[in-house]
Amino acid sequence: MLFARRSDWNARKPDNGHEPVKTNKGVKVHYTGTRYEPWLEQHALCAMRVRNIQDEHMDGKGDADIDYNLLVCRHGVVFEGRGAYAQNAANGNKELNRAHYAVCALTGSGGYTDVPKKMITGIQDAIAYLRRHGSGWEIAGHRDGYPTQCPGDLLYGHVLNGSLDPGVLWDGGNHIVTDGETLGKISVKYNVPKDYIIMANPDELDSSGKVKAGMKLWIPARGVPLKGADPTPDDDATEFQPFPGAKWFHDEPNSPIITAMGERLVAEGCGHYTKGPGPQWSDADRESYAAWQRKLGFAGAKADGWPGETSWEQLRVPYVGQTPGDFEEFPGKEWFHTEPKSRIITAMGKRLVAEGCGHYTKGPGPQWTEADRASYAAWQRKLGFNGAAADGWPGEYSWDRLQVPEDDD
Missing domain, CATH: 1.10.101 (Muramoyl-pentapeptide Carboxypeptidase; domain 1)
Incomplete structure (x- = not known):
C-alpha cells in the first residue's frame, strides 16, 4: 500500500486520551460531505487537504485530532489519521466510534463526487491495513446506524456491491515466474495489484510489467506500507504556481489560486482565517500573508500582507491549472x-x-x-x-x- 504517515503530511500533535481499540466489528466508510473542488486533483494538494480537515476538526469542532483513522485520496494513497487501535470521532457517538474504524475517502458531495479506480484500491488497502490491526470483517457506510447522507450514494454503492473488500490477504513472499505466466496472472494469484508488484521489484520490472520465466519477484502484502515507495510528491516533481504579479492581488481576485495560497499559509502556521481559506481574496488572506512575510523575516512595509515575488516563490503554492490572463473571462x-x-x-x-x-x-x-x-x-x-x-x-x-x-x- 502507498502509506503517508502523520509525519509525511505534517500532522499536528493530537490530544487523544481514549482507551485503545484492540478489536472491533470492522470499518465504516465516509466522504468529506462538502464540495471537493476539481482543482484539488493534483496530488501535491492532497496532504494539504488532509491538514485542512485536521484543522477543521481540532479548531472548528474542538476535537482531539482529525476524526478519521485513515483517509484515502484520489491517487490511492492512504493517509494515517488517528491510525490503528485509536477510537475515532467520526461514526456518530462513542459506541459507534469504538465498534468500527472510520475511513474517509477524499471525495465530496459536490465537485468531485466520483470514486476512481485508484481510490477504490486505496480504500481496499486501508481496510486491509486495519484488518491487520484488529479490525473485524464488516464494511459499512457511515449512514448504517447513524442518520446521515454520508458517504454519498456513489461511494455507498461500492460499500453495498462489495468492491471495497480487499479479499484474502497475502502476507508477502517470493515468487518464481514460470513459463506462460504474466504479471496479470501473478497479480490475481496473490490478490496484489500489478502496480505494487512493479514498485516492489524496481530492478527486475519496468512500467510495462513484462516478466519472463525464472525471474524471482517479491510479492508484497496488501495492507502493509511498500518499502521505498514515496506517497508524497517531492518538490522537484511538483509544479508551483507562478507569481501572478502584485497588481493582481490588489484587484481582490476570486480564483482557486487564492484558495491554494491560503492552504499553504495554513500549513506554514500563518493562517488567520475564521473560515476557509476560499477563492475570494479577503482581509483574512492579507493578514495571513503578512504573518508569512514576518516568518520570513520581513518587517514594516515589507510585511504589509500584499504578496511579492520573493515571498511568493518561497511559499511554493502548488499549481492549480490556472494562470491569470490565460483563460477567457466570463462573458456574463x-x-x-x-x-x-x-x-x-x-x-x-x-x-x-x-x-x-x-x-x-x-x-x-x-x-x-x-x-x-x-x-x-x-x-x-x-x-x-x-x-x-x-x-x-x-x-x-x-x-x-x-x-x-x-x-x-
Whole structure:
C-alpha cells in the first residue's frame, strides 16, 4: 500500500486520551460531505487537504485530532489519521466510534463526487491495513446506524456491491515466474495489484510489467506500507504556481489560486482565517500573508500582507491549472441568452468535449446551439450541480472552472 504517515503530511500533535481499540466489528466508510473542488486533483494538494480537515476538526469542532483513522485520496494513497487501535470521532457517538474504524475517502458531495479506480484500491488497502490491526470483517457506510447522507450514494454503492473488500490477504513472499505466466496472472494469484508488484521489484520490472520465466519477484502484502515507495510528491516533481504579479492581488481576485495560497499559509502556521481559506481574496488572506512575510523575516512595509515575488516563490503554492490572463473571462449570463456567434463558443465547446461532456453531432462551432447548452449542462452536473443549477446556461463559477483558453483559434 502507498502509506503517508502523520509525519509525511505534517500532522499536528493530537490530544487523544481514549482507551485503545484492540478489536472491533470492522470499518465504516465516509466522504468529506462538502464540495471537493476539481482543482484539488493534483496530488501535491492532497496532504494539504488532509491538514485542512485536521484543522477543521481540532479548531472548528474542538476535537482531539482529525476524526478519521485513515483517509484515502484520489491517487490511492492512504493517509494515517488517528491510525490503528485509536477510537475515532467520526461514526456518530462513542459506541459507534469504538465498534468500527472510520475511513474517509477524499471525495465530496459536490465537485468531485466520483470514486476512481485508484481510490477504490486505496480504500481496499486501508481496510486491509486495519484488518491487520484488529479490525473485524464488516464494511459499512457511515449512514448504517447513524442518520446521515454520508458517504454519498456513489461511494455507498461500492460499500453495498462489495468492491471495497480487499479479499484474502497475502502476507508477502517470493515468487518464481514460470513459463506462460504474466504479471496479470501473478497479480490475481496473490490478490496484489500489478502496480505494487512493479514498485516492489524496481530492478527486475519496468512500467510495462513484462516478466519472463525464472525471474524471482517479491510479492508484497496488501495492507502493509511498500518499502521505498514515496506517497508524497517531492518538490522537484511538483509544479508551483507562478507569481501572478502584485497588481493582481490588489484587484481582490476570486480564483482557486487564492484558495491554494491560503492552504499553504495554513500549513506554514500563518493562517488567520475564521473560515476557509476560499477563492475570494479577503482581509483574512492579507493578514495571513503578512504573518508569512514576518516568518520570513520581513518587517514594516515589507510585511504589509500584499504578496511579492520573493515571498511568493518561497511559499511554493502548488499549481492549480490556472494562470491569470490565460483563460477567457466570463462573458456574463445574458450574453449566452443572445445565442451569440463567437470563437469563444467554439473554444468553450472544445473544452466541454475534453471534459467528456460533449453532446455534439457535429462541431463544436462558433454559433451557440442547443447542443452547446446540453453539453454545458453535462459539465454543470459533473461539478455536482443539479436541477435549475444545471440548466445548461453558463454561470461564473462553472465557467471559471471550465478554463476556456483565451487565444483558441
